[in-house]
Amino acid sequence: MTTPNESGLHPFETSDLKYTLPPNPSWTFAQPVTATEDGRKWAEEERLGWKSVNAEQEGNTYALCISGIVPRPVAFVSTVSEDGVENLAPFSWFNQVSANPPVISVSCTGSPRHKDTATNIRATKGFTVNIISEPWIAQANSCSIDAPPGVSEWALSGLTREPSIAVKPPRVKESAFALECENVEIKNAAGAVAANLVLGSVKYIHVRKAVLNERGVVDPAKLKPVGRMGDITYVKIGDGFRIPRPSWAQAEDVRKIDFT
Template sequence: MSKSDLPFFDTSDFRYTQPPHPSWTYGEPVSTTEQGQKWAEEAEQGWKTINPSEEDPKLTYRLCTSGIVPRPVAFVSTISGNGIENLAPFSWFSQVSSNPCVISIACTSIQRDKDTAENIKATKGFTVNIISEPWIAQANSCAIDAPPGVSEWALSGLTKEPSVSVKPARVKESAFALECELLQNVEIKNAAGEVTSNLILGTVTRIHIRNAVLNEEKGVVDTAKLRPIGRLSGNSYVKIKDGFQIPQSTWAQDKEEIEEKLKSSL
């Protein structure tokens, strides 16, 4: 079977595994495991170094979208100044701050995303809806290069759910959704002075979480139940099947071991 012929497997069997190197100690090099040794040896094959300012922007785009992976996807709902509703996915998205709660979305001119940026600048409010496996086809349909004035809601088959603090609806199918207000728009310009991207910072005014995906005991979202998708390069997405945890140490806890390791390295 080719990759495209393999059926999609449900991820309800999400599991935690051991980390790649569970017995690692301070100062131990990568090459002490079989996997690490292979990784270290591959570094000896050399490097290709790119200066983005001297390359075709399309090459830089392809390299970065294939190397900066996986990326979370913001599924953004907006309304234009004349009332047209828009729905579009963006994989250049992240959280910036928790106090205040601020997220970022980059709307680049390489993608068909001008409507979203213009709508947010005009009407200030928007929603960000995390995409889960069961409705990725519906969300992906909204990446179509529809002409201005065409709303993606009808073609997507998704359900509008009224927001509390902003005018654009959130996506009812999304188990984790954010209502946001425009905090700042940063225009990114190329060497010719042309705006090639809008970095939108949004203050989160409401967070909506389905009860079904909450871990009430820990007060967090259960990744296995949320089943979020991530973006790779081209038309590729990724699902989360396995996870592993690595304890976070403190200096007070490991001070003696670290100092001993530092002494032995002199």
């Protein structure tokens, strides 16, 4: 057990992912949440009431949404401007849209100013998405600095450019999982703070062999990915648990449920 410093913070310990049983391994269809002690405690907290926010009237729900829609994967995006200026920036409004063909999405808000990333992608089409791992989160986070337009974050990050195959922007060599992408569409979400939803077609996937398991897919314990919570909080992987996807044909308990 580590000892916290005067600020109450414990020293960072790298991920040591272990798999545990799921929270309720004996759960059966139609069993309520209150069937377990943890579930009863969760249900009892509802007595404190609800805060219901009218999003259309509230306007800026940014802080509330980023604290509740968690954890979020982080896209560390490399782009190049029309003038050849390289840019690096992290975005946590990111995910995969489809697998075949592989398409990803990255949302770039326009606050406090229009992001260079969206401008560059609109102009030059190509970009790379680099998944951040624990050992270099400080380098990646440095690129969230509010640098003036035209300033390349590569110089301050300490990270290494690796030439891409299909697009002009380099990928981050330190990233164990990187995607070369080509923009297929940018959707504008107009409002008090405009946002640009970038859809990218994945052209190449680069994966370090060291993070693959025996099945040829990424082992999260080896990748050590970093996610985002609310405010300035990042999160690492802790314990994992596996829950099989139910099959209607094989689920005997389903037959006992009264659907009328």
